[in-house]
Structures are given as C-alpha cells and as structure tokens.
Amino acid sequence: MDWETLQKECLACRRCQLCETRHNVVFGVGNRQAEVVFIGEGPGEQEDLKGEPFVGRAGKLLDDMLELIDLDRTKIYIANMVKCRPPQNRDPLNTEQDACAQWLSAQLELIKPKIIVCLGRIAAMRFIKPDFKITREHGQWFDRGGVKVMALYHPAALLRDPRRRPETFVDLKTIQSAMREDCTHTY
Numbered sequence: 410m411d412w413e414t415l416q417k418e419c420l421a422c423r424r425c426q427l428c429e430t431r432h433n434v435v436f437g438v439g440n441r442q443a444e445v446v447f448i449g450e451g452p453g454e455q456e457d458l459k460g461e462p463f464v465g466r467a468g469k470l471l472d473d474m475l476e477l478i479d480l481d482r483t484k485i486y487i488a489n490m491v492k493c494r495p496p497q498n499r500d501p502l503n504t505e506q507d508a509c510a511q512w513l514s515a516q517l518e519l520i521k522p523k524i525i526v527c528l529g530r531i532a533a534m535r536f537i538k539p540d541f542k543i544t545r546e547h548g549q550w551f552d553r554g555g556v557k558v559m560a561l562y563h564p565a566a567l568l569r570d571p572r573r574r575p576e577t578f579v580d581l582k583t584i585q586s587a588m589r590e591d592c593t594h595t596y
C-alpha cells in the first residue's frame with residue numbers, strides 16, 4: 410500500500426469504538442524515510458484536537474529529549490500504537506490495540522526503520538515482549554526481526570517523576586551511538 414492510500418483509509422477507520430469519541434485520527438508525523446521511529450501509546454486531549462502526536466506537555470518534553478541527541482521531527486517518524494484518543498486517557502484496551510495494529514504495521518513496512526524506540530511500557534509490551542518491565546529493561550536493546558528495539562520511559566512519566574530523567578539521558582545517548590553505527594544518514 411502507498412502512503413496516500415494508507416493515510417486516507419486510516420483517517421476513515423471505524424474498526425473500534427474509539428472512532429465514536431475521537432475528534433481526529435492521529436496518523437503520525439515526521440520523516441517517511443526515517444531510519445528511527447518513535448512509538449507512543451495513544452493520543453491525549455491535545456493530540457486528538459490537533460490530529461498530531463505529542464503536541465501537549467509530554468510532547469514538548471519529547472522534543473527536548475530529541476534535541477539532546479540532535480534529533481527533531483524532520484529526522485525521525487513519530488506515531489502512536491493506537492491512533493484515536495481513549496476517553497479520559499485510559500490505557501488502550503487490547504481489543505483497541507489489536508484493531509489498530511494494522512495501521513502502524515503498514516507504516517513500519519513502508520518506512521522500514523533500523524531502530525524503533527518505544528515510549529513507555531504499553532508500547533514496549535507490544536513491540537518487545539508482553540511481560541516487559543520498564544523500570545528494569547528501559548535502555549536495553551532487543552532484536553526484533555533485525556530491527557533494534559528499545560524502550561524509554563514515557564515523557565509523561567518523566568513529567569510525573571523527574572528523578573528518572575538522568576537514566577533517560579543515558580538511554581538517549583545509547584540510541585545516538587546506535588544511530589551512528591547502524592544508520593546511513595548522518596546524525
């Protein structure tokens with residue numbers, strides 16, 4: 410499938426109940442030729458209203474985190490596991506995640522990233538392993554079909570608990586080293 414068809418079909422999606430309450434489908438933003446993809450959990454209020462991922466407070470922190478390793482939204486791709494806002498920002502249900510998975514899979518097939526960074530436990534449980542423990546396993550690489558996958562603390566968790574930020578800085582530097590080693594673009 411090409412990007413245009415994919416986006417058009419995704420924006421019209423009615424595969425789960427979240428379509429009833431959404432204002433916008435949050436498809437994803439960034440560089441479609443990126444070698445690194447960041448994956449969040451699902452849109453919050455601001456994202457739902459704007460149709461763009463990570464535009465609220467957590468998004469501002471994500472931009473600051475990216476800047477620490479000379480990245481910005483033009484160099485990477487950012488998407489969420491579920492594309493419509495769960496009411497009251499509850500965790501997306503497994504059924505909602507399953508219904509939505511085809512969209513992100515199709516995006517990843519088109520991008521073919523070398524590195525995937527999961528933002529938070531929920532994305533890590535799906536992309537790394539179901540029993541993923543964020544406190545123990547953040548910052549570690551996992552090989553998933555030749556793609557390097559790592560999880561960071563979710564920026565919203567870092568807003569709640571700033572004591573985790575130094576560990577996240579180390580994890581970001583690990584990502585930067587891997588990009589320098591494995592990616593063909595210059596970073």
Ligand code: URA
Nearest residue numbers: 449450451452462463
């Ligand atoms: N949290 C997420 O996981 N994704 C967003 O887009 C915004 C907040």
